[in-house]
Amino acid sequence: MSKPKVAIIFTGGTISMSVDPRIGAAIPSLSSDEIMSLVTNIDKFAEIESIEFGKLPGPHMDPLKMMELRSLVLKTVQREDICGVIITHGTDTLEETAYLLDLSINCEKPIVVVGAMRNSSELGYDGPSNLAAAVCTVISPHSKNKGVLVVMNNTVNAAGEVTKTNTLSLDTFKSLEFGALGVVDNDRVIYHRNVVNRQYIPTNKIETNVDLIKCAAGMDSKFIKYSVDTGAKGIVLEALGRGNVPPQMLEGIKYAIDKGVFVVVVSRCPTGRVLDTYGYEGGGKQLREMGAIFGGDLPGQKARIKLMLALSVTQDEKELRDIMEHGQYYENEI
Numbered sequence: 001m002s003k004p005k006v007a008i009i010f011t012g013g014t015i016s017m018s019v020d021p022r023i024g025a026a027i028p029s030l031s032s033d034e035i036m037s038l039v040t041n042i043d044k045f046a047e048i049e050s051i052e053f054g055k056l057p058g059p060h061m062d063p064l065k066m067m068e069l070r071s072l073v074l075k076t077v078q079r080e081d082i083c084g085v086i087i088t089h090g091t092d093t094l095e096e097t098a099y100l101l102d103l104s105i106n107c108e109k110p111i112v113v114v115g116a117m118r119n120s121s122e123l124g125y126d127g128p129s130n131l132a133a134a135v136c137t138v139i140s141p142h143s144k145n146k147g148v149l150v151v152m153n154n155t156v157n158a159a160g161e162v163t164k165t166n167t168l169s170l171d172t173f174k175s176l177e178f179g180a181l182g183v184v185d186n187d188r189v190i191y192h193r194n195v196v197n198r199q200y201i202p203t204n205k206i207e208t209n210v211d212l213i214k215c216a217a218g219m220d221s222k223f224i225k226y227s228v229d230t231g232a233k234g235i236v237l238e239a240l241g242r243g244n245v246p247p248q249m250l251e252g253i254k255y256a257i258d259k260g261v262f263v264v265v266v267s268r269c270p271t272g273r274v275l276d277t278y279g280y281e282g283g284g285k286q287l288r289e290m291g292a293i294f295g296g297d298l299p300g301q302k303a304r305i306k307l308m309l310a311l312s313v314t315q316d317e318k319e320l321r322d323i324m325e326h327g328q329y330y331e332n333e334i
């Protein structure tokens with residue numbers, strides 16, 4: 001019987017790295033063939049087509065390259081002979097690329113992003129086992145219509161929910177708020193739940209002029225003003241708690257909004273959404289009244305990706321708010 005055909009797009013990351021003896025540190029070096037030769041027995045499960053995109057460490061990935069990758073993923077997943085697409089990626093920015101793909105590609109076939117936490121020179125290189133789990137996930141009929149998935153350490157997470165939580169653990173990718181979607185066990189994926197709140201932003205463009213500013217006790221407006229003065233079209237504020245800022249940041253927020261720069265508020269807390277609960281100076285109520293948009297429960301780096309895609313579709317305040325607040329807030333709530 002013919003095996004399902006899976007395309008694997010290699011972009012780089014630790015999964016493609018080994019230690020260069022001259023510098024004594026890991027750099028991307030393995031080709032797709034070298035990586036796949038370590039994924040033993042995979043031909044019993046699927047026919048693999050390897051596609052080289054690049055050898056980028058996670059920190060070298062940027063939004064324009066993500067959009068280039070998106071075009072390749074879209075073209076590949078639309079092929080009739082392909083049952084799904086896997087993307088290897090550096091884990092440092094994996095969640096941003098996965099979320100960008102999730103928001104901007106609407107397809108039934110599974111798309112899985114995978115990486116490794118240990119490079120091929122280390123004991124316990126986890127690249128091959130993660131790739132094997134990714135293949136098992138992509139070929140499963142149960143993986144259809146789940147959006148982009150992140151598979152690491154035999155755990156399947158939704159791109160919109162997952163985040164890197166630990167700098168070294170193999171079990172670093174977690175959906176902190178709701179838990180994983182499923183597990184890969186005995187070469188099969190078993191799902192425990194579905195994603196109910198997926199969002200599609202139909203665009204093939206991106207507005208890269210969006211900054212991310214993290215708030216901390218006693219901070220003032222200088223970074224916000226700098227961001228506005230250097231051409232930002234949008235600013236994501238990783239605010240405090242439920243979505244509040246130190247009063248000294250209000251001047252900068254007003255400056256931004258008066259100049260037509262969209263300000264999106266999320267929280268620096270790892271879980272929970274922002275809301276206009278507090279009425280004191282700098283509280284969410286005041287931010288809302290000033291015109292700030294709420295970004296739900298997204299971490300700053302993902303809200304930034306979403307704002308970049310949203311700004312490529314519209315600059316209308318109401319439309320932008322509808323995209324950014326989609327599924328998180330209801331008319332009579334705020």
Ligand SMILES: NC(=O)C[C@H](N)C(=O)O
Nearest residue numbers: 013014057058090091092
């Ligand atoms: N585990 C990894 O992939 C981390 C690496 N620094 C990267 O993102 O490329």
